[in-house]
Amino acid sequence: MKSSNFFLKSIIISLLIIGCDKKEKDFPMNSTTSSDRDYYENLALTKGDTSAYYNLNTYYMDYPIEGILYSAIIMANKYEYHLAYLNVYEALTSQDHKIGVSELENLDKTTREIALEYLKKGAEKGNKECKRILGNHYLEGVYLDKDVVKGKQLLEEGEK
Amino acid sequence: MSIDPLSEKYAHQSHYNFSENRVIDGRELEGLEVQLINPTKSASTEQQKVADQRIVNGSKNIPNSNTMITVTGHGSPKGMSNDVRGEKIRTAKQLNAVLNRNSDDWKNKESGEGMTVVLYSCRTGANEKKADGSNKADSFAQKISGSEEFKDVEVIAPDQRVYFSENGPVGTYEAEYAGANDEYKADAKDHSRSDTPGNWNVFKNGELIRSYQGDWKPTNNPSLMDKLTKEN
Numbered sequence: 006m007k008s009s010n011f012f013l014k015s016i017i018i019s020l021l022i023i024g025c026d027k028k029e030k031d032f033p034m035n036s037t038t039s040s041d042r043d044y045y046e047n048l049a050l051t052k053g054d055t056s057a058y059y060n061l062n063t064y065y066m067d068y069p070i071e072g073i074l075y076s077a078i079i080m081a082n083k084y085e086y087h088l089a090y091l092n093v094y095e096a097l098t099s100q101d102h103k104i105g106v107s108e109l110e111n112l113d114k115t116t117r118e119i120a121l122e123y124l125k126k127g128a129e130k131g132n133k134e135c136k137r138i139l140g141n142h143y144l145e146g147v148y149l150d151k152d153v154v155k156g157k158q159l160l161e162e163g164e165k
Numbered sequence: 166m167s168i169d170p171l172s173e174k175y176a177h178q179s180h181y182n183f184s185e186n187r188v189i190d191g192r193e194l195e196g197l198e199v200q201l202i203n204p205t206k207s208a209s210t211e212q213q214k215v216a217d218q219r220i221v222n223g224s225k226n227i228p229n230s231n232t233m234i235t236v237t238g239h240g241s242p243k244g245m246s247n248d249v250r251g252e253k254i255r256t257a258k259q260l261n262a263v264l265n266r267n268s269d270d271w272k273n274k275e276s277g278e279g280m281t282v283v284l285y286s287c288r289t290g291a292n293e294k295k296a297d298g299s300n301k302a303d304s305f306a307q308k309i310s311g312s313e314e315f316k317d318v319e320v321i322a323p324d325q326r327v328y329f330s331e332n333g334p335v336g337t338y339e340a341e342y343a344g345a346n347d348e349y350k351a352d353a354k355d356h357s358r359s360d361t362p363g364n365w366n367v368f369k370n371g372e373l374i375r376s377y378q379g380d381w382k383p384t385n386n387p388s389l390m391d392k393l394t395k396e397n
Contacts, residue, residue: 069348
């Protein structure tokens, strides 16, 4: 009886070990951890490493985007990296807002102007997503003077 | 150091170096798979390089057919990431452009009917949430499925993280370290999966038409067994 109990327990423990091991070998698509984040942030801000900054941006796909604001401002102002300008815009406009309402609607005038300034610079640096968002703002003509020609051109370039 | 000193002068090119500096959009593995993860970025930590390489290796084992295109890339409810070009994919037109560049089957299709696109991309089938947990916007997959570019196409996407092993995708599961709004907890040391499966959501023309348990293997032709055991 004792030996059969021992045998049964051994099987259960083995199954648990195998089960845990299997899960540890599974990798999530978004695999960047907080220690990776710190490494990328340091590399990006001290050396202007765009590859490290891109990885940092990927990390924030799974965290509130406003967390990237400090790094994005430095990466944009100091190293003029196109993606960083977009991240500044995204972070400044990340507050909750009603469905169907522009992300710029609830911002104060100064913050809105800063957000649009970074968006324009990102578009100038060739960031497609900046171009697409900016193109829509020109077409809508609510927060920028309406310019259908410019809006359509930016939209086309942004969605290629 | 991975900065390409000429990158700003050649803004149309990727900021990453590839063999002979040939810039590509995705990696077309078997004609029907678009791989948007670049596991060779010089700045990546060893841990992330290993993880990304395993995803790339595992994605080669994803079953497909000539009417089912699979796209593997980092994602969120808002959209996908194109590691290879260093760009974001947020709209149907942007994803359509990626598919046109990488898949002749997609480019040459006469209509979307009968065509399926599977996004192996975390939470692209989950709605965006506000801080209080209420819905903020439809998921990326639902949005694109309602577009002209994806008219009549079935778009399959996960509402949780997608996990891979060397043998291929394991499925979509809640992360062990996910917080209340499905975001990883800030101090998470790793992103191990829990035993709680998410869902593979199937969208068509902007509507959620079916949903399958997270351990289902997405296909455009579900078997009777799939319908009996995996369909929610």
